[in-house]
Amino acid sequence: MPVRKWMLTRRVLGQAGAATALAAVVGRPARADRPYRIGALNPITGAGSTYGSGMQKTILFALEEVKRAGGVDGRPIEVYAEDTQTSPDAAVLAARKLIDANKVDAIIGTWSSSVSLAVLPITNEANCLLLHTSSAPALSTPAQNPKHLAWRFQAASHQIGDAYAAIAAHEKASRAAAMAFNNDVQIASVGFFRSAWEKAGGKLPNPVVYEPNRTSYAAELQQALSEKPDFLVVSGYVPDTSIILREAYEAGNTAKIVIPGWAMGPATVKALGAEVLEGLIVVDAVPDAGSAAFKTFDAAYRAATGNPGSSNIYAAMCYDMVAVLTLAMQKAGPSADNAAIAQVIPEVANPPGQAVSSFAEGRKLLQAGQKINYEGASGPIDFDERGDVTPVFGVSVFHDGKLEQRYLLK
C-alpha cells in the first residue's frame, strides 16, 4: 500500500514538473530583433471586472489601429495580456510574469489604486513604464515615482475634491456636507473637498463614511443632514449612491446633491425615476464626447463589446494610453529607452502643438517634424509635472428626466 502511494505521488510530481518545464519553455519567446512589448494588465475578474475586459479589448483594438496606421517607425509592437484579479498579490505576480517572462517594456491599464501601488515598485525597479487609471495621491509622489515612469490617466483624488469645492462655490452653497464610501479613493476625494472648501472660507462637518453593501443608509444620511446643509457631496458607487438618493428623496431632503459620474449608471434612472433625480448634480471627468478621438474610440468599442463607449470611461483612458505611448515612442525614435520615451510623453500630449486625435494623424505630423498635442477620448490628456493628467470636469444637472451638461470646470 505505501509503495503504491509513493509511486502515485511521484507520478503526480513528475507531471507537475513536466507542466512547469513546458510552461517555462513556451513562456519565453526567443527573438533576435527586439520589439517593444506592452503588457495589458487589467482587472478582468474581481471587483473591477465591470470595466476590465472592456479595457483590455480597447488596448488590443487600439494597438491594431496603430498597426493599421503603419505602426511606430522602426519599432514593432507586441502585446501580452494579464488579469490583476483586482487583487494586489495576484497583480504583483502577473506583473512579474509580464516583466520577467514576457519582457514587457510598459504595463498599461492597472485600475484600482491598491493594485497600482503594489505594481509600481516592480515597474520602477525594472525601468518599465506604468500607465494607470488609479486615483491614490501616493502614486505620483516623488518617493513612489522617482523616475517619472508612472503616468496617471484618471483624475487624482485632489482634483476631484477641488472640483466639488468649485461646484459648491458655483452653486453658492452656504452649509456643505459630505458622505464617502469607505475606500481610499472616496475618502481622499471628500477629504480634499473639505480642505479646498475650508480654504475658501466655508465650513464642513466631518464627512460621514459609510460601509459598502448595505441595504439602507438612512442612519448615515440622517447624520450627514443633521446640520441642515444646502449642499451634499455623496462620493460612492452606483449601488450605494442609488440607495442614498432614494432615501434622501423619501426624507424630504432639500440640499443639492452632487455625485461623481461613475456613481450613476443607466440603471439608476430606470430604478429611481426622474422625480427622485430632479436637480441632481453630476460631475465627471467626462470623455470629451464631441472629440474626434472619442468618436473613433466609441465606434471601435461598440464593435468590440456591443456597448457604447460612454459606459466605460476607463476603456477610453486605455485608448488614450495606447495613443500617447505610441506617439511618444514615435517621437523618441526607434532606439529610445523608457526614460527617453517617458520624457517626451508631455511633449506629445500637452500644448503647445497641433491638436491631433489619433496615432495616424500624430505620426504624420511627427514625421514632418512638427509639434503635436494629443487630445484624447477621455479628455484633453495634458499632464502636470507629477505625471498626473489634468482633467476637465463637466458639471451636469438632472432635469426633466435627463442629464444636461451645464458648465465645465477647468
Next chain:
Amino acid sequence: MQGYLTAVGTVGGIYALLALGLNLQYGFTGLINFGVVAFYAVGAYTSALLALRGVPFVLDFAAAAVLAALFAWPLGVMCLRLRDDYLAIVTLAFAEILRTVIVSEEWLTNGTRGIPGIPRPFSGLGAAAGGFAYLALVLAAMLAGVSLTVRLVGSPFGRLIQAIRDDEDAVRSVGKSPARCKLVVFMIGAGLTGLAGALYAHYLTYISPDQFVPLLTFYVWIAVIMGGAGRVGGAIAGAALLTLFLEGSRFLRDVLPFVSEVQMASLRLAAIGLMLILFTLYRPQGLLGRVAR
C-alpha cells in the same frame, strides 16, 4: 524569467509557511481555524509599522510572530473549550472584525489607503540578487517552520495533540487537559502565520486592508487539504501545488492561442477551479495523504 520564478518561489514559500501554521492547527490537532488571514494581517501590519519607525528587521519579524500569537490567546481561551465548530465561527468573524478595525483605525493603519513604501531587506543588493536573498530568507523561515513542526509533532506533546485530534474524550479520561494543549498549538500556529504576514508585507512593500480578505484563508485551506492534512510535507507540497495551479495556468494561453486574451483571464480561473475539483475527487486524502487510520 528568473525574476518571475524568484517571485513565484517567494510567494509559494509564504503560502507554505501559512500552510504549516494551519497544518499544525488543523492537521495535527483538529482545530478548525477559518481566520488564518487575521493573524496574517496582524503580522503584516505589525512588522510594516515597526519597520517604518526604524526598528531593525529581526525585531519586526519577531514582533509580528509574537503579536499574532498573542492575538490568538483570547480567542483560544474563549472558544477552545467548546466544540470545534465554534472555533470556526469565531475565527471567521474575528478576521472580518480585524479587517474592519484596520480600515477604521486610520491613525495607526492609514485605513483603506494602506501603507506604501515598506522597506524590504536586501533591497540594497539590487533587483536580482536582492530578490534571491529574499527568497532565501523566506525559504529559511519555511524550513524553520518545518523543523519546528517536526520537533513538536515528534515530542510527547505532539503525540498528545494528535490524540486530542483523534479522540478528545479519551485524552481527558487519562487526566490530560485538551483545552490547554489546543491553546498552545493555536498560538504557535498563529505565530507562524504572523511571521508569514511579515514576510509578505516586506516583500510586497505595500499593504492595505483589501489584501486581507477571507479568500486567502481558503487558499491556505486548499493548500493544506491538497497536500495532505496531518503530514509535515503535506503543507509544503500543497502550497507548491497551489502555486503551480495559480501560476502555471498563466501560461495556458501560450498553448491555447485560439482563446482571446480577455476570455483567457476568466478561463484561467475556471481551469484552476476545475483542477482543484478533479484533484480532490481523485486524490481526496491529498498529495501526501495521512496514512489510513
